[in-house]
Amino acid sequence: MPAQAGILLFRPTIAPMKNALVLAAALLAGAGVAAQEPQTDLPRVRLSAGMHQIDAQVAHTPDQRATGLMYRKQMPQNEGMLFAFEEPGVQCFWMKNTLLPLTAAFVADDGEIVNLADMKPQTTDGHCSKRPVRYVLEMNQGWFAKRNIKAGFRLAGEPFRR
Incomplete structure (x- = not known):
């Protein structure tokens, strides 16, 4: 019982x-x-690459970073997304569900571009920073090349003022 x-x-x-x-x-x-909807309402920050201005959405949270620029069908030429991490680390990105060809700039705390990676849409190939970084700036593919911006170039803006 x-x-x-x-x-x-x-x-x-x-x-x-x-x-x-x-x-x-x-x-x-x-x-x-x-x-499956693109995130377009993130906070924004103004960055500069020499005389070139960048209007960057800032992805701070893990969810914002995980979604990134997925599902976007277009992005204005001087717009991008800045992924901000709590601590520097080797950051790796892929392009699953991302429709636009992008270039990732892996950026140190002081704004120095550590390395650049061209990334093909809708692939799962990993693209990683060559050393620990806190920031990754994604722009339309070719944006950095057209402006002759390479590794070693220093970006300016609020996130890099420490």
């Missing part, structure tokens, strides 16, 4: 747990749909 009582006491707790799991799955499915 005690075993049956234990079963009876346990069964009512299964239904609420099952309902919670169904609700969680529905919320996650809904989040997947929302994630």
Whole structure:
């Protein structure tokens, strides 16, 4: 008899747990749909590369960084996205669900471009910084090359003033 009582006491707790799991799955499915929209409402910062101005959206949080420029079909020429990390580290990027060809500039705390990587849309190839960096600036592919900006060049702007 005690075993049956234990079963009876346990069964009512299964239904609420099952309902919670169904609700969680529905919320996650809904989040997947929302994630397929490009993020265009992030805070912005003005950067400069010599005489060239950059209007960069800033991705600070893990979710913002994970979505990045995914699903964007176009981006103005002098616009980009600055990925800001809490600590310097070897940062690696890929282009899954990213429709635009981009160049990633891996940037040190002082604004120095450590290295650049051209990245093909919708690929999972890894593109990494050659040494630990806190920032990665993604721009339309060719933006840096057209302006003769290479590794060693120093960007300016609020994030790099320490």
